[in-house]
Amino acid sequence: MKKSKWLAILVAIIMLAGIIGSLCFIIEYAHHDCCGEDCAICMEIEQAAQLISSLKIIPVLMVLPVILCAIAQIKKSVEECFISYDTLISLKVELLD
């Protein structure tokens, strides 16, 4: 359990470093002396932008199970509130011989 927590933190740090590094690269080389169609810097900027856009999807995918769990929990609560199962114990029926 604790090992997976550290792994999640490490993955988050790596993702954050990737995003920050890509943003810094794009900002640093946004205004460069472009040599034309096959410019290596433009290709790198495009890859950095693609990395950022692909990493933006991951948090959305991570939130989706949380939303589904919340919906399931709300459904369960509603069912508990409105559907009551009458049992002899819940009705406090005293069984006499």
Ligand SMILES: [Zn+2]
């Ligand atoms: Zn260029």
